[in-house]
Amino acid sequence: NAGVMQNPRHLVRRRGQEARLRCSPMKGHSHVYWYRQLPEEGLKFMVYLQKENIIDESGMPKERFSAEFPKEGPSILRIQQVVRGDSAAYFCASTHQIGQGDYEQYFGPGTRLTVT
Amino acid sequence: GQQVMQIPQYQHVQEGEDFTTYCNSSTTLSNIQWYKQRPGGHPVFLIQLVKSGEVKKQKRLTFQFGEAKKNSSLHITATQTTDVGTYFCAGGAYAGGTSYGKLTFGQGTILTVHP
Numbered sequence: 001n002a003g004v005m006q007n008p009r010h011l012v013r014r015r016g017q018e019a020r021l022r023c024s025p026m027k028g029h030s031h032v033y034w035y036r037q038l039p040e041e042g043l044k045f046m047v048y049l050q051k052e053n054i055i056d057e058s059g060m061p062k063e064r065f066s067a068e069f070p071k072e073g074p075s076i077l078r079i080q081q082v083v084r085g086d087s088a089a090y091f092c093a094s095t096h097q098i099g100q101g102d103y104e105q106y107f108g109p110g111t112r113l114t115v116t
Numbered sequence: 117g118q119q120v121m122q123i124p125q126y127q128h129v130q131e132g133e134d135f136t137t138y139c140n141s142s143t144t145l146s147n148i149q150w151y152k153q154r155p156g157g158h159p160v161f162l163i164q165l166v167k168s169g170e171v172k173k174q175k176r177l178t179f180q181f182g183e184a185k186k187n188s189s190l191h192i193t194a195t196q197t198t199d200v201g202t203y204f205c206a207g208g209a210y211a212g213g214t215s216y217g218k219l220t221f222g223q224g225t226i227l228t229v230h231p
Contacts, residue, residue, distance in 0.1 A: 033218075033219075035221075042204060042222060042223040042224045043206075043224075044221075045218065045219070045221070048218050055218075056218055095217065097217055105151075105161065105219065106161070107158040108158060109157075109158050
């Protein structure tokens with residue numbers, strides 16, 4: 001029973017390149033969240049997606065960042081033209097959301113992005 | 117927007133001492149969840165509190181949700197080295213009378229335990 005999977009686990013990009021982070025939720029989960037974490041800091045909400053829908057993207061920068069969760073395949077967080085300030089750990093989490101309410105979030109191992 | 121503040125940011129204790137972290141929200145919460153993140157790891161769900169004044173226990177861990185549903189605490193009795201990590205609270209907001217799945221995380225309390 002695989003948990004939430006993220007890849008790559010570590011990603012190094014030069015300034016100006018694109019970073020593409022993938023997240024496969026737990027089997028049966030249709031809701032995905034993306035968070036960003038700087039060293040010794042909390043988890044900053046970025047975006048909340050359901051299959052083929054963005055529910056809430058209030059935490060995501062308006063420029064350079066985008067996210068999707070297609071009908072088939074993993075959720076993708078895309079960062080274009082990366083800058084050094086984008087270096088962080090990016091976690092995704094999934095829930096088995098049934099209607100309204102908050103459910104336990106299952107986190108993936110994270111992708112550590114380093115921008116050189 | 118909703119803010120969730122957590123204190124202290126760091127706590128160093130001797131093994132066997134107790135530990136408490138506190139969480140305060142600027143708005144009434146629909147529920148609060150607690151997560152633990154080991155160094156280099158990812159957050160792992162510990163518990164969810166939903167009712168006003170609710171208290172739940174997991175072995176040496178005691179979780180409380182305030183009467184006004186705006187604050188919460190996690191207390192660990194007689195800490196062990198395995199308790200090392202960062203403890204996060206996460207609050208669910210009301211939207212149109214109910215919550216809808218988005219959590220706001222506190223900054224976390226980093227616990228170190230000296231043997």
